[in-house]
Amino acid sequence: MPRVYSLERLAGGFAVLCLAIAALLLGNPSFSNASLPVRGITDPVIALEFARSVMDVDYVLGDSPSQDREVMRLKVRVGFAFIVAYTGLFVCLALLMQRAGGPGRMLAPAGFVCAGAAAAFNIAASVAVLRLLDVPLFQTTGRMINAIRSASFASWALAAVTLGLLSVYFLRSPKLLPRSIGALFAITAVMQLIGLRDGQFLVLAAVPAGLALIGIVVMELLGARRRRGAPPR
Numbered sequence: 244m245p246r247v248y249s250l251e252r253l254a255g256g257f258a259v260l261c262l263a264i265a266a267l268l269l270g271n272p273s274f275s276n277a278s279l280p281v282r283g284i285t286d287p288v289i290a291l292e293f294a295r296s297v298m299d300v301d302y303v304l305g306d307s308p309s310q311d312r313e314v315m316r317l318k319v320r321v322g323f324a325f326i327v328a329y330t331g332l333f334v335c336l337a338l339l340m341q342r343a344g345g346p347g348r349m350l351a352p353a354g355f356v357c358a359g360a361a362a363a364f365n366i367a368a369s370v371a372v373l374r375l376l377d378v379p380l381f382q383t384t385g386r387m388i389n390a391i392r393s394a395s396f397a398s399w400a401l402a403a404v405t406l407g408l409l410s411v412y413f414l415r416s417p418k419l420l421p422r423s424i425g426a427l428f429a430i431t432a433v434m435q436l437i438g439l440r441d442g443q444f445l446v447l448a449a450v451p452a453g454l455a456l457i458g459i460v461v462m463e464l465l466g467a468r469r470r471r472g473a474p475p476r
Contacts, residue, residue, distance in 0.1 A: 250335050250342075255463025257332035258456045264325040265453065268318055278303055278311045284442040287311070288318055292368060292395035293442045297383050300375070307379045316376050319369050326365050332459075333358035333405055340412035347412055354408045361401035368394035396439060403435035420462050427455035 274287045279302040284290040291303045304312050337358065341351035371390040375383060406428045413425030430451045438445035 250339050251463055251466055254332055254335035254339065255460055257328050257335060258459040258463070260328040261325065261332060262453070262456050262460070264321060264328055265449075267321055268325065272314045272317065274311050274314050277305055277309075282442065284446065286446045287315065288322075289442055289445050291315065291372060291391065293392055294388055295392065296385075296388065297380055300383055300388065301380055304376070307377060312376045316373065319372050322369055323366070326362050326369075330358055330362040333409065336409045336412060340409065343412060343415070345415065347415070350408050350411055354405055357401045357405040357408065361398050361405055364394045364398035364401065368398055399435050399445060400439060403432040406432040406435070420458060420465075424455050424458040424462065427451045427458065431455065
């Protein structure tokens with residue numbers, strides 16, 4: 244059991260890290276009022292990920308150079324740390340699901356693969372965004388925009404599948420808190436899949452995802468308290 248406890252602590256640590264980085268991404272510096280929603284997507288980062296034309300890029304960033312392009316550059320660079328954090332969390336949860344046995348033993352390998360692929364495509368999308376930021380609008384090509392959109396689409400889709408797989412680990416628990424986390428994972432996965440057609444759902448999916456992360460942190464704190472109070476063997 245010590246290995247399981249270590250994985251649980253590590254998962255809790257990655258959940259805290261995800262929340263901390265998400266707070267940084269939501270904080271200053273912020274995009275200016277010149278950054279406009281694209282097809283109803285209110286988050287500029289997600290709007291750029293699903294841009295379809297140079298006009299969409301102009302709505303989000305304006306022409307180079309611009310303040311919003313520098314803000315985007317900072318957000319994307321911080322986002323690399325978020326990729327590491329959520330991938331670490333997914334891997335820890337997949338390992339815990341594998342060790343729990345039952346259907347989790349069969350689903351865990353798919354969780355590993357999907358989590359790794361989601362991170363790889365996310366990195367590819369972020370690199371493509373960084374390449375676009377220094378390019379004036381008149382030099383921005385459809386190929387550059389498609390590179391961002393296709394990698395982002397794959398990353399969000401694979402992240403949704405990963406969350407759906409990992410929800411099984413929590414939903415199989417008889418306790419309320421883990422089952423609630425599993426339900427939040429499943430809701431987030433569904434919202435992200437819908438968001439592949441309506442990008443604003445990707446923005447809204449941050450709410451159940453954040454609540455699930457808080458639930459994982461609380462579950463780890465409760466587990467640590469029980470372990471401290473356990474009699475020595």
